[in-house]
Each structure stands twice: as C-alpha cells, then as structure tokens.
Amino acid sequence: MLALRLTVFVLLFCGTCGFSRFGFNLINHCNPPEQLVGKFCAALLDNDVNGDGRVDGSDIAKDVLYYNYDDDLCIMQEWEVVTRWTCRYGFSDRNGRFMFKLFDGNKDGFWTTDDFKALNFSNADFLAAQYTRFKNMYCVDPNNRENPVDRVQCAEVNALKPEDVKCT
Template sequence: MLALRLGLFALLFCGTCGFSRYWFNMFNNCNPPEKLLGKFCAAVVDNDFDNDGRVDFRDVHKQILFFNYDDDPCTLQQWEVVTRWTCRYGYSEEYGRFMYGLFDSDDNGVVNADDFSTFNFTKAQFLSFQYIRFKDLYCRDPKNRVSPLDKVQCDEVDKLKPEDIKCP
C-alpha cells in the first residue's frame, strides 16, 4: 500500500516527462497573462517597484530579486531569467534566453544589478519599450518564430499597432 501511495505521489508530483511545468507553475504562483498586451503591462507593474510612475535602476534593483531562485540575490543565472520570463509573463524559453542576453549589458557573462544602472523611463516609455523590443528586436528575426509559442505571440504582436499599447 505504501508503494502504491509513493507511486501515485511520484506521478502527480513529477508528471510523466520530468518535472511537470504545471506543478512548477502552481507552486511558484505562475499565472501569466494570456495576451501580449497583458504581458507588457505586467512587466510595467513589476518594474515600477515604488509605483512613482517611473522605471529606473532603483526599481529594477528591487524587482530582480523576484528572479532569485537559487538563493543568490546578487547575480542572475540564465535559467533564472528563463524561469521568470516563462512563469511570470508566459513567454517562450527562447525569449527568456534572448532577454538574458540583453540583460548582460556589459557582456561579461554575469548579470547583476549593475547591468541596469542606466534605466530611467516613464511608465509609458517602458511599456512602449516592451512592445518595440518584442516586435522589432525579437520577432523580426525569422529564427525566433520557430517555437509554437513564439509563432503565436509574434503573429499577435504583428497585429498590434503602437496606439494599441496601453494599460488599463
């Protein structure tokens, strides 16, 4: 009977193909917005940590603590950025790796708060930046439209116009 319980637990906890994303998302409060505009707006809310209407390096220094999955709040590993961008925002793993490359602004292979020292945007500018970065920097490259999720999201961003980019 104990073996049956352990077997059932293993199936529920681990899934059938490694660690189930469903269980990871449930335990890590993953509930990403379905639409791209929601993803863009969630990034604005998350990054204006002090809610002063600006996204600056002080906000980002505090916000990146939410990327900390390995108990090292001083540096970000690529897998932490991928986890945050897939879990919180619902982007593809490829886009998470792309974002990690952008975060490492000094190209030293380590991402920390110093890589964000030049941030200083209004909320509206930061929202527009989310849209432009996804549409023009990521989706413009055909190799970034390969995964099924990227294909759907890039098709969605193609239909958006700059005047559509507003948060409620």
C-alpha cells in the same frame, strides 16, 4: 492508497501526462497573462516597484530579487532569468535567453544591478519599449518564430499597433 499517493507525486513533480511545469507553477505561483499586452503590463507592474510612474534602475534592482532561485541575491544567472521569464510572463525559453543577453550590459554572463543602473523610463515609454523590442528585435528574426509559443506571440504583436499597448 499508496498507489494514489504515487500517482499524485508523479503528476505533480515528474511532469507526465503534459503537466511538465505543473508542480513548478504551484510552488512558484506561475500564472502568466494570456494576451501579449497583459504580459507587457505585468512587466510594467513588476518593474515600477514604487509606483511612481517611472521604471528606473532602483525599481529593477528590487524586481530582480524575484529572479533569485539559487539564494544568490547579487547575481542572476541565465537559467534564473529564463525561469522567471517563462513562469511570470509566459514567454518562451528562447525569448528568456534573448532578454538575458540583451540586458547583460557588460557581457559577463550574469545580471547584476549594475546592468540596470542607467535605465530610466516613464511607464508609457517602458510599454512602448516592450512592444518595440518584441516586434522589431525579437520577432523580426525568423528563427524566433519556430517555437509554437513564439509563433502565437509574434503573430499577436504583428496585429497590434503601438497605441493598443495600454494598461488599464
């Protein structure tokens, strides 16, 4: 019985046998969408917190509370953003770091609500920005296609047209 308990512990928390994020995913409810459009739609759902059809700074200020892994609600560090980006949306660590740098508006090495105050998109514009940012800013760099996750997702975005990015 002790051997069984130890085996379960090792599998869930130590990440052997290919289950490196299994324990983390159980605790943090990681279940990212498989398709890229689903990832964009999950981001829209998370960022239009009040459901008014617009993504603005106040919505994002509420969404980034889910990025908190160190009990400091005012500041999101890069590792927290990468953790959320990979867990919730299923993007690569590299893409998470890219997004962190992109939205660290004042380049202080942290995300705060001040970095997002000026944002104001309709939901359609938010989805278009997700698509354009991923295709034309991230995937255009060949270094961002080295990771197997990025290769698949960049190939997927290249096969999409802007009108294909819809949440139903």
